[in-house]
Amino acid sequence: MTPPHPAATLILLREPNEGPPELLMIQRAATMGFGAGAWVFPGGRVDPGDVTLAARFLPANDALDDHAARICAIRETIEEVGLALGLDPPPDPATLAAVRAGLHAGEPFAGLLDRFGLSLVPDALLHFSRWCPPAEISRRFDTRFYLARLHGDAKAEPDGRETVALLWTTPRAMLDRADARIMFPTACNLRRLLPHRSFAEAEADAAAFPAATIVTRSVDIGGERFVQIDAGHGYPETRSPLAGLFRG
DSSP states (O other): OOOOOOEEEEEEOOOOOSSEEEEEEEOTTTTOOTTTTEEOOSEOOOOHHHHHHHHHHTTTOHHHHHHHHHHHHHHHHHHOOOOOOSSSOOOOOOHHHHHHEEEEEEEEOOHHHHHOOOEOOGSEEEEEEEEOOOOTTTEEEEEEEEEEESSSOOOOOOOOOSEEEEEEEEEHHHOOOOOOOHHHHHHHHHHHHOOSSSHHHHHHHHHSSSSOEOOOOOEEEETTEEOOOOOOSSOOOOEEGOOOOOOO
């Protein structure tokens, strides 16, 4: 049995002057091997360098995997959309651009942080959920979803490589886009965020449920195949037809 690849993604919220919070969605390039063309949250696979950086904070600690995933989410958000969360001090635009360019050129994140005098603040990200497909799936990602709030008016820009488009939108508006390709875990997280009128409400939701791994499974109901998760994780809908698993 091949173990799943650890991955991380960041649900980034901002609060406009009026209306519900908006979140950042990105569209993956059509050339990507996984989730091509899908609308997702920024994120990606945990790299060995993320684990090495995590060990600076928590050597031989049980939470090492969680911190490595947080660092991955921070790094990927810089790479994909040019926004910096979880860095101290917050980098100015020129520094952030240089860090992003270095990452795109393949430079280690640790070296870039040292060069520009930046420290990581993994706890700036809040744990929201963790999803993993069952063992029979050939290509699996054990994905931790984190939550963070964007302060100020920093501009997000797609990298034009892995990310070809982005938008700030509400969960309701994203779910209502009939043309958007949305994977089941993404859709479930959007629905979970629907009722929240502030970041504080989303934060309280994140704290209300244990950090258990949500495992999807396929079930047959009346001759139709569904993908399903267990109740009790905060999700208003726990089942979707397998035929519509990748909507759009």
